[in-house]
Amino acid sequence: xxxxxxxxxxxxxxxxxxxxxxxxxxxxxxxxxxxxxxxxxxxxxxxxxxxxxxxxxxxxxxxxxxxxxxxxxxxxxxxxxxxxxxxxxxxxxxxxxxxxxxxxxxxxxxxxxxxxxxxxxxxxxxxxxxxxxxxxxxxxxxxxxxxxxxxxxxxxxxxxxxxxxxxxxxxxxxxx
Amino acid sequence: xxxxxxxxxxxxxxxxxxxxxxxxxxxxxxxxxxxxxxxxxxxxxxxxxxxxxxxxxxxxxxxxxxxxxxxxxxxxxxxxxxxxxxxxxxxxxxxxxxxxxxxxxxxxxxxxxxxxxxxxxxxxxxxxxxxxxxxxxxxxxxxxxxxxxxxxxxxxxxxxxxxxxxxxxxxxxxx
Numbered sequence: 001x002x003x004x005x006x007x008x009x010x011x012x013x014x015x016x017x018x019x020x021x022x023x024x025x026x027x028x029x030x031x032x033x034x035x036x037x038x039x040x041x042x043x044x045x046x047x048x049x050x051x052x053x054x055x056x057x058x059x060x061x062x063x064x065x066x067x068x069x070x071x072x073x074x075x076x077x078x079x080x081x082x083x084x085x086x087x088x089x090x091x092x093x094x095x096x097x098x099x100x101x102x103x104x105x106x107x108x109x110x111x112x113x114x115x116x117x118x119x120x121x122x123x124x125x126x127x128x129x130x131x132x133x134x135x136x137x138x139x140x141x142x143x144x145x146x147x148x149x150x151x152x153x154x155x156x157x158x159x160x161x162x163x164x165x166x167x168x169x170x171x172x173x174x175x176x
Numbered sequence: 177x178x179x180x181x182x183x184x185x186x187x188x189x190x191x192x193x194x195x196x197x198x199x200x201x202x203x204x205x206x207x208x209x210x211x212x213x214x215x216x217x218x219x220x221x222x223x224x225x226x227x228x229x230x231x232x233x234x235x236x237x238x239x240x241x242x243x244x245x246x247x248x249x250x251x252x253x254x255x256x257x258x259x260x261x262x263x264x265x266x267x268x269x270x271x272x273x274x275x276x277x278x279x280x281x282x283x284x285x286x287x288x289x290x291x292x293x294x295x296x297x298x299x300x301x302x303x304x305x306x307x308x309x310x311x312x313x314x315x316x317x318x319x320x321x322x323x324x325x326x327x328x329x330x331x332x333x334x335x336x337x338x339x340x341x342x343x344x345x346x347x348x349x350x351x
Contacts, residue, residue: 045246110278114276124311
């Protein structure tokens with residue numbers, strides 16, 4: 001059995017839209033919720049049609065940054081992430097869901113391409129010291145969302161499993 | 177167009193033909209082996225309206241870099257790429273920048289703002305970039321003289337640092 005490094009992050013959120021950070025000796029995750037206005041500003045400035053921004057502004061966007069602080073490969077795979085709200089699983093749509101949706105709506109190829117780039121990759125091997133990020137999209141809910149993410153490690157994925165739990169994630173709201 | 181934005185899709189120096197094997201050079205930290213097959217071909221137009229066909233670089237190493245102005249790490253990395261290009265002017269790979277899915281005004285404004293002399297190809301609808309299936313921006317791939325993908329770097333790199341310069345110079349010079 002692989003050794004499992006298990007961290008329960010109990011960081012207190014100072015504000016719903018403030019980035020949360022979970023850090024171990026091997027990995028650091030930052031969670032930065034984006035408000036609907038932030039989303040609209042970003043995508044509208046890049047010429048996204050309102051048909052896209054109207055839908056996106058109703059979602060819960062979290063910008064995630066993953067930093068491999070270890071000296072071995074860390075394997076990120078969103079299939080190994082679980083989200084919960086009020087004790088129940090919160091379903092995250094795969095990026096293919098969104099790409100298929102935009103294509104079905106006949107949205108501009110450039111917008112679809114840019115949108116794809118802004119998402120956190122579904123899977124990515126992080127070399128030592130690499131730090132990459134992107135957005136994850138969840139259904140917009142009130143109250144805290146918890147996330148559990150586990151990462152395989154090592155070139156052959158046979159190293160210890162790193163499990164991160166963060167229970168103070170919020171969908172950001174526009175300020176009045 | 178400002179002279180600062182003169183074309184720098186430069187194939188330079190005595191770039192030698194070599195085989196499929198990427199050779200014994202071990203890449204510096206942050207560059208991974210990526211020998212997955214042929215690099216997808218493309219023809220794109222740069223900001224001066226000049227057409228570039230990837231096939232024209234066959235026989236040389238190609239530093240192919242995908243970027244967008246809205247991408248923070250891309251912006252941060254550009255000066256390093258500029259410096260790298262200046263240091264490799266005689267003995268480096270062909271340097272090709274591809275902007276992903278932005279319009280000409282946006283690209284021009286951005287490159288002028290940061291005083292970049294490098295030109296960029298424009299992948300207006302993002303579909304050339306999609307063919308490379310990179311997993312994040314910026315992404316750089318290194319294409320061997322045989323047209324095969326050999327290395328990949330996801331995210332920004334300090335390309336002007338000696339370890340990267342030496343590696344790229346070594347690739348271009350090995351034969």
